[in-house]
Each structure stands twice: as C-alpha cells, then as structure tokens.
Amino acid sequence: MQDFLQWLQQPGLNHFLLLSGILFSLGVFAVISRKNAIMVLMGIELILNSANINFIAFSRFSTGTFDGQVIAIFVIILAAAEAAIALAIVLNIYQNFNTVNVDEINQLRD
Amino acid sequence: MVEQILESLSRFLPETVLVGALCLAILSDLVFRQNRGIAPLIALGGLFLSLYYVTEQAGVSQQIFSGMIVVDPFAVFFKFLIGVTAILIVLFSFYSSEVQSTQKRIGEYFSLILALTLGMYLMAGAVNLLMMVLAIELTSLTSYILAGYTREAPDSSEASLKYMIYGALSTGLMLYGISILYGLTGATDIYGINASIAYNGVNEVTLLIAVILILVGFGYKISAVPFHFWTPDVYEGAPVTITAFLSVASKAAGFAMMIRFFRVSFIDLTPGGFPDEMWVLLQGIEWNKIVAIISVLTMTLGNLVAVWQDNLKRLLAYSSIAHAGYMLMGVVVLSNAGVAAVLIYFMVYLFMNLGAFYVVMLVANKTGKEDIDSYKGLGYRSPIVAVSFVIFLISLTGLPPTAGFIGKLYLFAALFEAKWIWLAVVGALNSVVSLYYYVRVLRNMFLRDPAEDKSPIEFSTAQIVVLIALVIPTILFGLYFAPLVDFANASIVMFGVR
Numbered sequence: 001m002q003d004f005l006q007w008l009q010q011p012g013l014n015h016f017l018l019l020s021g022i023l024f025s026l027g028v029f030a031v032i033s034r035k036n037a038i039m040v041l042m043g044i045e046l047i048l049n050s051a052n053i054n055f056i057a058f059s060r061f062s063t064g065t066f067d068g069q070v071i072a073i074f075v076i077i078l079a080a081a082e083a084a085i086a087l088a089i090v091l092n093i094y095q096n097f098n099t100v101n102v103d104e105i106n107q108l109r110d
Numbered sequence: 111m112v113e114q115i116l117e118s119l120s121r122f123l124p125e126t127v128l129v130g131a132l133c134l135a136i137l138s139d140l141v142f143r144q145n146r147g148i149a150p151l152i153a154l155g156g157l158f159l160s161l162y163y164v165t166e167q168a169g170v171s172q173q174i175f176s177g178m179i180v181v182d183p184f185a186v187f188f189k190f191l192i193g194v195t196a197i198l199i200v201l202f203s204f205y206s207s208e209v210q211s212t213q214k215r216i217g218e219y220f221s222l223i224l225a226l227t228l229g230m231y232l233m234a235g236a237v238n239l240l241m242m243v244l245a246i247e248l249t250s251l252t253s254y255i256l257a258g259y260t261r262e263a264p265d266s267s268e269a270s271l272k273y274m275i276y277g278a279l280s281t282g283l284m285l286y287g288i289s290i291l292y293g294l295t296g297a298t299d300i301y302g303i304n305a306s307i308a309y310n311g312v313n314e315v316t317l318l319i320a321v322i323l324i325l326v327g328f329g330y331k332i333s334a335v336p337f338h339f340w341t342p343d344v345y346e347g348a349p350v351t352i353t354a355f356l357s358v359a360s361k362a363a364g365f366a367m368m369i370r371f372f373r374v375s376f377i378d379l380t381p382g383g384f385p386d387e388m389w390v391l392l393q394g395i396e397w398n399k400i401v402a403i404i405s406v407l408t409m410t411l412g413n414l415v416a417v418w419q420d421n422l423k424r425l426l427a428y429s430s431i432a433h434a435g436y437m438l439m440g441v442v443v444l445s446n447a448g449v450a451a452v453l454i455y456f457m458v459y460l461f462m463n464l465g466a467f468y469v470v471m472l473v474a475n476k477t478g479k480e481d482i483d484s485y486k487g488l489g490y491r492s493p494i495v496a497v498s499f500v501i502f503l504i505s506l507t508g509l510p511p512t513a514g515f516i517g518k519l520y521l522f523a524a525l526f527e528a529k530w531i532w533l534a535v536v537g538a539l540n541s542v543v544s545l546y547y548y549v550r551v552l553r554n555m556f557l558r559d560p561a562e563d564k565s566p567i568e569f570s571t572a573q574i575v576v577l578i579a580l581v582i583p584t585i586l587f588g589l590y591f592a593p594l595v596d597f598a599n600a601s602i603v604m605f606g607v608r
Contacts, residue, residue: 024286031279040275047282054289063296068289071240071298075285078247082278085251089258089270096264102275105268108343 016057023050037090037100041083048079118174121181123163124189125231131156132224139217149217153224154200160227161193171605177299179235180605187453187601188234188366191460195359196227198464198580199351205573207475208260208349219259226252226355230363237374237605238299239288242367243281246327249363250277253356257348269347276340280330287323290316300374301606307391308380314393321392324371331364332434335407342415345427350474353423354467357430358460365437365452372397373444374607389444402442406536409435413543422470422480425547426463429506432544433459439521439533446602447524453598455517458587462505462514465580469499472577476567485551487560492567494574496555498581503548505584508541513587516594 008015023046030043052072059068094100119126131152138148164186171182179185200223203209209219229248236242254277258270292298294316295306306312329337345353376391389397412432419425437459440452470480472495477484489496505514518541525534569577587594 020289027282031275037271037275041278044275044278044282047279048285051282051285051289054286054293058289058293058296062293065296067240067298068292071243071289071292074240074244078244081251082247085254086274086278089254089267089274092258092261092267093271096262096267102271105271107264107268108272108346 013057013061016053016061020050020053020057023047023053035101035103037093037102040102041086041090044086045079045083048075048082051075114176121167121170121172121174122179124160124167124193125228127156127160127163128224128228128231131159132221132228135217135221135224139221146213146216149220150200150204153220154197156224157193157197157200157227160231161190161197164189164193171603173237173605177301178238178241179232180237181235182605183601183603184370184605185235185366187597188362188456189231191362191456192227192230192234192359195355195362195460195464196223198576199223199355199359201576202351202354202464202468202471205475205570205576206349206351206471208471209351212260215259219256222252222256222259223355226256227359230359233363234366236367237301237370239292240298242371243285243288245363246281246284246331246367249331249360250281253277253352253360256352257344257356259352260349263347265347266349267347269344272340272347273344276330276337280326280337283323284327287320287326290320291324294320300371303375304377304379304391307375308378317392318395321397328364328368328371329404332361332368332438333431334404334434334438335411335431338408338411338431341431342424342427345430346421346424350423350467350471353427354464354471357426357467358463361430361434362456362460365441365456369441369444369449369452370604372441373449374604377607379607398442398444401438402530402533405435405438405442406533407435408432408438409537409540413540413547417543417547419547420482422482422485422551423467425482425551426466426470429544429547430463432540433463433506435540436518436521436537439525439530439537442530442533443524443528445524445528447520447527449602450595450598451517451520451524453601454520454591454594457594457598458505458513458517458584461580461583461587462502462512465498465502465577465584466506468577468580469495469502472569472573473567476569482551482554485554486558487555487564488567489556491560491565492569495567495569495577498577499555500552501581501584503551505588507545507548509545511585511588513584513591513594515588516591520595 027043027046031040034040052075055068055072090100097105135149135152138152142148167181167186173180229245232245233249236245254270254274257273258267260266294312295303297303297306333341376389378390409432412428412435416425416428419428437452437455440448474480505512508514508518522534
C-alpha cells in the first residue's frame with residue numbers, strides 16, 4: 001500500500017499510459033455493449049481521447065518533440081466534427097425509426 | 111520557408127482546384143436559388159480541371175508542405191484513378207432519379223462529392239501520420255453524410271448510421287495504434303518511423319499491437335474480412351451513385367495508403383540492407399502470411415455469401431468484398447510486380463465495377479426495383495443495356511477477352527513469381543465460385559420470361575453513350591493492355607523507396 005501511494009505521488013509516463021489504456025478499454029466496452037446510439041458515440045469519444053492522452057504523454061516524457069501535442073489538438077477538432085455529423089445522423093435515424101436503439105435498426109440484412 | 115510553401119502550393123494544384131470548386135459550388139447554391147443546375151456543372155468543371163493538373167504532375171517525385179504529403183508517380187496514379195471515378199459518378203448522378211428527386215439539396219450533394227474526392231486525393235499522398243488520420247477522416251465524414259443523402263428513406267439513414275459507427279470505431283482504434291507507434295518511434299512521418307525501427311530497434315510486441323490496430327483502420331477502408339460488416343448494408347442502403355463511388359474510389363484510396371504505409375515503413379533502407387525484401391522490419395511474426403490469410407478469408411466469404419443474395423446492390427457489395435480479397439493478394443507479395451498488379455487491377459476494376467453499378471442504377475430508375483427477379487427478360491426489353499451488363503459481369507468474373515482477365519492474370523503472375531502458388535490456386539477457385547452468381551443474373555436476363563411487364567425499356571441517348579464509354583475500355587483493355595501495363599509499371603515508384 002505504501003509503495004503504491006509512493007508510486008502514485010510521482011507521475012511518469014506509465015501512469016498516463018495506464019490511464020489511457022483504461023479509457024480505451026472502457027470506450028471499446030461501451031461501443032460493444034451499449035444499445036443506445038448516443039452511448040456508442042460516447043464510447044467512441046473515449047477512444048479518441050485515450051489516444052490523445054497517449055500523444056501528449058509521449059510528447060512530454062519520451063519523444064521530446066511537440067508533434068504529439070499538435071496531433072492532439074487536431075484530434076480534438078476532429079472529434080468535434082465527428083460528433084456533429086454523428087448527432088445529425090442519429091437525429092435523422094430518430095425521425096425515421098422513432099428509436100435510437102441500434103439493435104432495432106435492422107431493416108437491411110441478409 | 112515562404113519559398114518552400116509557395117513551391118509546395120504549385121505542386122498542390124489539383125487539391126487547390128477542388129477546394130475552390132467546392133467553395134464555388136456552395137456559394138452558387140446560396141446565390142442562385144432558382145437555378146439548381148449550376149452546382150453540378152461547377153463540380154464537373156472543377157473535377158476536369160483538377161484531373162488536368164493531376165496529369166501535369168506525371169513524373170514528379172517530391173515532398174511538399176514539410177513532409178506532410180508527397181507527390182510521386184504512385185500518388186499521381188491513384189489521384190488519376192479517383193479523379194476519373196469522380197467524373198463518372200457526377201455523370202451518373204445527372205441520370206440518377208434518386209439524386210435528381212432531391213432538387214432542393216442537390217448543391218450539397220455535388221459539393222460533398224468534391225470534398226470526398228479531396229479527402230481521397232490527400233489519402234493517396236499522405237506520408238505523415240497526422241495527415242493520414244485527417245485524410246481518412248475527411249473521406250469518412252463526407253461519405254457518412256452521402257450514404258444517408260436520401261434522408262427520407264429509412265434504408266439510407268440506416269446505412270449512414272451503420273457506416274458511421276463502424277467507421278468511427280475503426281478510426282478510433284487506428285488512432286490509438288498511431289499514438290503507440292508515435293511513442294515507440296518518436297516520429298510522425300513514415301520515413302522517420304522506418305529509420306527509427308531500422309536503426310534504434312523497438313519493442314516487438316508493442317510494435318505488433320500498434321500495427322494490428324492500424325491495420326483495423328485500413329481493413330475497414332478496403333472492407334477486408336473481418337472488418338467488412340458495414341459493407342453490404344451500406345452498399346444496399348446508400349444511393350447507387352454513392353455505392354459505386356465508395357466501392358471504387360474509397361477502396362482505391364484505402365489501398366493506396368495501406369500499400370504506401372507498409373512498403374515504406376517496413377523495408378530495409380539502411381546501407382547494405384535489402385530494399386527488395388518487404389516486411390523485413392516487422393520481425394517476430396510473418397506479416398505476409400497474416401495478410402495472405404486475410405486475403406483468403408475476404409475473397410472466400412465475399413464470393414460464398416454473394417451466392418445467396420437476391421438484391422443486386424447487395425450482390426455487388428459482396429462481390430466488391432471478394433475483389434478486395436483478390437487485390438490483397440498483391441499486397442501479400444508487395445514486390446514491384448505485386449504492386450504493379452494491384453494498380454492494373456484497380457484500373458480495370460474501375461470500369462467494370464462502375465459499369466455494373468451504372469446498369470443497376472439505370473434499371474432501378476425505370477423499374478424501381480433492385481432485386482434479381484426484376485432483371486427477368488431484360489435481354490429482350492433492353493438489349494443494349496443487358497449485353498453491356500453481360501460484358502461487365504464477365505469481366506468481373508475474370509474471363510477473357512475482357513479486361514478483368516488481364517487484371518487477374520497479372521495478379522496470379524506476381525504470386526507465381528514470388529512462390530505463393532497455394533494463394534494463386536485459392537484465388538482461381540474463388541473466381542469459379544464467382545462465375546455462379548454472375549451467371550445467375552445472366553440467366554435471368556436472357557433465359558427467363560419477364561413476370562408481368564414485357565414492354566421494352568427505353569433509355570435516353572446520353573445514358574447509352576455513358577454506358578458505351580464504360581463498355582469500350584472494359585473490352586479494349588482485355589485485348590490491348592500494353593499501355594495499361596506500362597502506366598502501372600511506371601507508377602509503382604514511391605518517394606523515398608529505391
């Protein structure tokens with residue numbers, strides 16, 4: 001316990017990688033298990049942001065260049081654009097199907 | 111610095127023209143509310159002009175915008191291919207009743223097509239990880255919207271939702287892989303990644319995870335098994351013109367980026383290395399075998415499932431999955447012969463696949479149906495269209511004397527040269543399976559009587575001219591393919607690869 005607390009007090013690259021790994025797994029889990037389209041989109045946001053944490057952590061601790069931070073800014077913009085389009089599509093789905101449950105939207109199938 | 115940017119801009123003309131045309135198309139839609147016919151013409155003009163500037167770039171090989179994008183024969187080949195496809199799609203859209211029935215929003219449609227083309231151009235030339243992600247996202251985001259363009263149709267909006275969820279997830283996974291790769295190598299461009307792996311060495315397991323995650327992104331774009339689930343639904347639900355565009359150009363852009371990434375990142379460019387051997391820097395796992403397995407799965411699943419399909423768009427969707435499998439055989443080899451074979455196949459695939467979708471669109475315009483039964487007796491109701499369809503389907507199967515045969519021939523030759531005999535055999539067997547479902551359509555057209563309506567279907571002269579313009583290359587490249595092969599062989603040169 002004492003060791004763990006000491007480890008927590010000195011954040012390094014591993015702390016951030018662990019955090020991003022957890023966020024990434026939560027995101028993938030949300031995409032796979034959630035039925036509500038909005039929840040699926042939130043899972044995707046988690047995945048994008050876990051990649052962002054990676055970029056910034058590597059940029060700060062390991063590579064010594066600012067490339068990672070620049071990429072992270074671009075990814076934030078990208079996530080915003082994606083969210084805008086995704087929500088428009090979900091709204092359209094709601095108008096056509098009266099539901100946003102991805103399991104019930106299955107007109108197209110073999 | 112300023113000089114460099116100006117120099118880069120002069121090499122960026124095809125894309126600049128597209129952006130200009132995009133802005134003009136949006137403006138014209140706002141200003142001329144009464145005349146909706148202007149935006150399509152701007153789109154067509156812009157695409158022709160940018161295609162002209164693409165041909166001007168022939169033979170150039172340089173990096174622009176401080177190593178974000180390269181202009182090299184390989185990129186120029188794919189830009190040419192994508193540009194031609196985009197022009198044909200705009201022409202198709204003029205005759206598509208699906209698209210023309212939404213007159214109020216037609217300006218949006220054509221501006222989005224321009225944006226999609228721009229994204230694919232950037233994908234063909236991107237060498238920086240950030241540029242790759244941005245290009246993929248530009249392509250994906252616009253294609254989500256276009257897949258759901260006929261938004262009143264539930265099918266279309268379902269297609270766009272499925273496309274968006276799969277697409278966003280796989281780009282998310284790819285981005286995570288890229289972030290790991292950046293951490294491992296400290297570089298953001300593929301040449302730096304190559305040098306870092308070759309000189310410093312990296313942790314093999316971590317590299318493996320990163321490359322697998324990146325492969326997910328590529329696999330989604332080219333609809334390879336097991337990342338293909340979106341393909342049939344999206345291809346069935348989206349408007350036919352968009353389906354045709356995605357099945358050719360989007361796949362081409364995905365292949366361009368994937369081939370460039372694997373070929374440049376993982377060959378040995380160190381002095382005394384072997385630049386002819388591919389995949390050498392990815393140790394521990396034999397990557398060409400993994401790609402070979404993906405290729406076999408992709409073509410086998412595509413062909414076997416296509417046998418059961420009754421909707422023509424869905425059938426062609428599975429057939430396009432199978433074709434991605436054939437082309438992946440060239441990626442397995444990745445030698446000069448292998449890449450040239452993929453390029454030849456793409457050029458051929460452009461005409462035959464667009465042709466097949468064009469026929470489906472023409473018939474759906476008149477009959478309102480896409481299922482295989484509505485093709486009964488088409489051979490008597492409209493002989494020209496039916497015969498053209500036969501030519502496209504024979505070419506898709508890969509039988510002589512059509513261009514599809516030449517495409518397969520060069521792929522198999524590259525495989526034999528690289529001692530991948532078993533893969534070539536699987537590919538040939540798959541072509542036999544594909545013959546079955548293509549012939550099913552032919553049988554319906556010529557040997558079955560139409561159910562109710564026996565009246566001839568009339569098409570306008572302009573529609574027939576576009577059709578003939580697709581039939582001619584499909585046959586011509588089957589008989590006289592030397593220029594095609596020369597073009598492909600000249601186009602395998604990538605910037606930075608000896």
